[in-house]
Amino acid sequence: MHFYGTASRNGQGHLTIGGVDVVDLAREFGTPLYVMDEELIRQNCRAYVAAFRDHYPDFDVAYASKAFLCTAMAALVAQEGLSLDVVSGGEIATALQAGFPMDRTYFHGNNKTAEEIRLALEAGVGRFVVDSLHELELLNRLAGERGTTARALLRVTPGVEAHTHEYISTGQLDSKFGIPIEGGQALDAARAALQADHVELLGFHCHIGSQIFDLTGYRVAADRMLAFAAAVREETGFTPSELSLGGGLGVRYVEGDRPLPPADLVACLAEAVRSGAAERALPLPKLIVEPGRSIVAEAGTTLYTVGTIKEIPGVRTYLSVDGGMGDNIRPALYHARYECAVANKLDSERTRIVTVVGRYCESGDVLLTDAAVAADVAPGDLLAVFATGAYNYSMASRYNRFPTPAVVFVRDGRADLVVRRETFADMAACDVLPPRFRPRAEA
Known part of the structure; x- marks a missing residue:
């Protein structure tokens, strides 16, 4: 057994x-x-941090709270030095109740409401992961009403389909999440973000799926994201300082599942980003990952x-x-x-x-x-x-x-x-x- x-x-x-x-x-x-x-959760958190310290200079590990969240879990994540990926007003409220440092939160979601954005602005959420032009316009307006500037990543879809169940694959072109790179929509969104008065664009985000055992998709996604970053620089002069490549590392549910340790994923991403950035003469961005399932x-x-x-x-x-x-x-x-x-x-x-x-x-x-x-x-x-x-x-x-x-x-x-x-x-x-x-x- x-x-x-x-x-x-x-x-x-x-x-x-x-x-x-x-x-x-x-x-x-x-x-x-x-x-x-609890001990295994803490070990998994530390495995990601230790792997990054071995492989990459500037990083952040943001626990994807949708996998499991209560106030005690948020407090544990804070103790382990991780950031927190939240996707709703309820998850923001839970983080607040736990006393989580809100500047270490990333606010995701494909249809954030005005009420949730106001809550996030008031709470001091660290990053808004903008999922659409509509959200960008709404965020810019609501941040302006508060007299503040929202720091943001733009979520794009790199057209990578992970080998996973179709309902939990989110990086391909046809997805409710993100703005497609293909066809120029993501480039248009980047231009719009750079022109927004109350949004500071810091970089880009993607997520290719969940329960992934083959790292090939991550390598391809990293390369496409860096190619996109280079295209944005060429068109606008903007160079991203942050790059989030999401989460999705698989776990063992039954005999036959062969999950990879976090160190393998981190080494893969670090090498792909280093080589891809060097190839395009891009400075190394802060590299962000968002593990959830593989933590808990x-x-x-x-x-x-x-x-x-x-x-x-x-x-x-x-x-x-x-x-x-x-x-x-x-x-x-x-x-x-x-x-x-x-x-x-x-x-x-x-x-x-x-x-x-x-x-x-x-x-x-x-x-x-x-x-x-x-x-x-x-x-x-x-x-x-x-x-x-x-x-x-x-x-x-x-x-x-x-x-x-x-x-x-x-x-x-x-x-x-x-x-x-x-x-x-x-x-x-x-x-x-x-x-x-x-x-x-x-x-």
Whole structure:
């Protein structure tokens, strides 16, 4: 069995993470439960920083908070010296609540609202990653109203299609994100940004996709971005001081996945930027990356309590858990695959093949298909699904009015609750019942 980070098996045959028995975690915090290996998260943050220190003089590592964010995560990122990539007013508000230094934030998004831009300007967001001419005009106007200048990167699409699921590939020409280089739109946008009175253009940004195992796409993207930078310089005289090449490094979800370490990605990008800049007589820009999944995915484990086990002879065995697509939509959305284990019976032979399903009222509420679990699995056991740290909590829903799970950070034998379990009262807190819908008193 493959263990991530600090996970291991104790003498009772139980799964432990961060030195804590997950059976104890389930008893104390209930299930479903998101468990985050704090030590592994910190190791991943430090791996990026250390790699850059070895390979490139001026850099920034911005954690892509869409992967997983709460106030404790924002505080951890700040402690590790990383910046923060935010994409909404809610993520900005979370960063503020955590006391995150806002000059180390990058504000992304393809359709930022005026309210969000005002919030970001007031909060002192470090960089606006401008996604369209409309946004550029809006940002320029709103910054002017405040009597300030917004510092910006222009997001462009370099026409690179990463080998990934079509829904999470964002660098190709046909994408809702960014302004295409091909056809001259990005060059026009750069001209407009340089003419804006209340926007300071610092450089360019791209992102080619997610869950990437082949670095070729990064090399091509870096070269195309530098070629674009040279074209902008030739046309306008502007030389970018910053270049962001996004994130997207893949992780291990199942056997057969072969993720590359952050050091390989950083070495690849550093070499591509150095050679590409030298070829075009460009000064080395500050190089920015935005890892999210590769920071937190493998650090997350979701714990479920096993319920009904239904065998259909000659067809399959359904093993139901007390969560499902509400806390992990990725299998239904992307056909994402995971591995699991019966966390309180790690010493049992994993010879029973089951399909793990949730309790939501959808036939598509399937978490794992043909998963090998303990032969003696029974209702009440604890099922652990691994590598759920990215895009599980952050995409959780209240479908069927099931509360969203709690989140705990574990490290050195200690468990800290960082997101409490939602209650039924929490779910109803924003409901409004107009008087005309209230039951009439009996005559």
